[in-house]
Amino acid sequence: MSETSWKGANAAAVFQGAAAALLLAIGAWQGIAAVASERGQERLRPALNAESLLSGRFTGAVNHVLAHELPADPLLRASGGVFRYDLFRSGGPQVRVGCDDTLFLTEELRPWPGAEAAMAERAAIVRRVRDGLAQRGILLTVALVPDKARVKRDKLCGAPHSAQAEARYDAFAELLRGQGIQPLLLLRPLMAREAQGGAWWRTDTHWSQEGARAAAAAIAAALRVYPLSRGTAFRTTAAAEETDGPGDLLRLMSLDRVPDALRPAPDRQRLETTAAVEAASGGGGLLDETPAPEVALVGSSYSVNANFHGALQELLRSPVVSAAKAGGGFAGSANDYFGGQTFRETPPRLVIWEIPERVVGQPLGQGERDLAARW
Numbered sequence: 001m002s003e004t005s006w007k008g009a010n011a012a013a014v015f016q017g018a019a020a021a022l023l024l025a026i027g028a029w030q031g032i033a034a035v036a037s038e039r040g041q042e043r044l045r046p047a048l049n050a051e052s053l054l055s056g057r058f059t060g061a062v063n064h065v066l067a068h069e070l071p072a073d074p075l076l077r078a079s080g081g082v083f084r085y086d087l088f089r090s091g092g093p094q095v096r097v098g099c100d101d102t103l104f105l106t107e108e109l110r111p112w113p114g115a116e117a118a119m120a121e122r123a124a125i126v127r128r129v130r131d132g133l134a135q136r137g138i139l140l141t142v143a144l145v146p147d148k149a150r151v152k153r154d155k156l157c158g159a160p161h162s163a164q165a166e167a168r169y170d171a172f173a174e175l176l177r178g179q180g181i182q183p184l185l186l187l188r189p190l191m192a193r194e195a196q197g198g199a200w201w202r203t204d205t206h207w208s209q210e211g212a213r214a215a216a217a218a219i220a221a222a223l224r225v226y227p228l229s230r231g232t233a234f235r236t237t238a239a240a241e242e243t244d245g246p247g248d249l250l251r252l253m254s255l256d257r258v259p260d261a262l263r264p265a266p267d268r269q270r271l272e273t274t275a276a277v278e279a280a281s282g283g284g285g286l287l288d289e290t291p292a293p294e295v296a297l298v299g300s301s302y303s304v305n306a307n308f309h310g311a312l313q314e315l316l317r318s319p320v321v322s323a324a325k326a327g328g329g330f331a332g333s334a335n336d337y338f339g340g341q342t343f344r345e346t347p348p349r350l351v352i353w354e355i356p357e358r359v360v361g362q363p364l365g366q367g368e369r370d371l372a373a374r375w
Contacts, residue, residue: 034069035062043069074257081254082262094252099157101264103249105205108147108358111164115361119172122330122360125372126353127179129334132375138351139226143219144173145207145302145356146187148200164361172360183355189218201267203247209272212306213315219352220315226350228294233277234314236307238270245269246305274310276319292346293319298333299354301326312352321348329359331367338374 034040046052047061070076084090091097096104112118130140146169149161169187176183190211193199199211207215245267250256255263295318297303303324313320323337334353337343 030070030072031066033071034065037065037069037071040065040069074254077254078258082258085253085255085264086262091249091253095249096156096159097264098152098155098159100155100202102152102155102202103205103253103264104149104152104156104159105249105252105358107362108149108205109159109161109165111162112361112363114363115164115168116171118362118364119168119175119360121364121372122368123172123175123179123181125331125368125375126176126181126355128372128375129338129353130179130181133351136347138347138349140181141184141219141223141350141352142176142181143184143186143215143299143352143354144169144176145215145300145354146190147357148205148207150187150357151190151194151199151211168361169357172357184219184222186215186218189214201245201247203250203264203267204245205248206246206302206305207308208245208267209269209306212302212308213311215302216308216311216315219312223316223350228316228318228350229291230317232313232317232319234274234310234317235277236272236274236310236314238272240270242268242270272307272310274307274314276313292348293321294349295319295352296321296337296343296348296350297324297352297354298328298337299324299352300328300330300333300356300359302356303333303354308354320352324354329362329367330355331365331371335367335371335374338371 035044043065044058044061047058052058052061081092084092085097089097091103094106096106096109098104126140126142133140147165149156149159149165150169153161173183173185190199190207193211193214197210199207199214201208247256247266250263250266253263260266295316297309297312297320301324303309303322304326309320309322309324321342323333323340323342325333325336328334328336
């Protein structure tokens with residue numbers, strides 16, 4: 001080897017060694033920062049004992065922290081999301097991209113194993129809850145929320161919609177009728193609202209404020225004959241400033257923190273809030289003088305988002321206890337409410353159970369089994 005070649009090889013080796021040392025240092029810093037982070041500590045704290053160490057749970061907790069809490073993780077995920085969307089128009093495993101940057105949750109589109117049996121069991125659970133409530137003099141109303149993919153079908157544009165998902169809404173409604181339950185089908189009013197300018201966010205899996213209000217109006221109209229007191233007036237106001245919509249599907253694509261030029265543009269909204277008129281005027285009395293609400297709402301994130309709860313109160317002219325739960329699926333909210341102190345001590349006269357179509361065909365979990373056992 002000539003002297004020049006030897007010097008070149010030596011310089012390359014030094015560079016490689018320095019690069020390796022730098023990468024190791026960055027890796028060590030990332031790992032230490034992840035373990036020392038507040039979320040990392042929350043995850044590790046329950047596993048800091050001899051039993052967890054011997055059983056491997058501590059190692060599993062460390063692996064989880066290193067996989068999810070690295071400081072560089074958001075940047076790496078965002079880079080991957082931008083690369084995936086801008087080069088291939090792909091939303092990743094959880095999101096499908098339709099026309100005009102309309103995003104759909106894969107969970108709505110795919111088939112589920114054993115869906116027919118799962119829907120039949122859920123319909124039977126609804127009947128058991130209905131019968132149990134009836135024994136206590138409480139009416140149950142079931143509101144069935146269609147998928148976004150059903151209402152915005154014209155925006156799918158090739159995104160695969162399984163035959164099982166296509167048939168699911170009507171199939172579950174028919175199963176409920178077979179159990180003697182007439183569900184409130186929100187598909188038609190939401191389709192009408194969609195035709196008038198949109199019922200769903202483009203970048204979120206839930207209905208928009210306009211869609212939520214259309215659903216609330218349909219429910220209120222169906223309950224018009226039910227003898228509620230209807231003595232409370234509510235008023236809905238919109239924020240003066242326009243802000244970005246919720247955009248949960250952008251989060252699933254890891255695009256929630258990147259410039260708009262690199263992602264589907266977020267929806268825009270004037271955030272609506274609803275309050276009782278009496279409360280706003282300061283005319284209320286002591287809390288213990290206020291009668292318990294006659295209506296309770298259990299359900300999923302649809303009931304939590306887009307001021308659905310507020311619109312429902314305004315259109316019913318009645319306070320509504322909201323026990324809905326984001327991520328509650330079919331049974332989470334119902335389990336918490338029916339097993340809780342509020343229901344036990346101040347039961348309502350009417351329970352509205354909002355059920356999203358996309359969960360009814362999924363495999364049953366412990367939540368469904370607990371709810372079935374309760375009734």
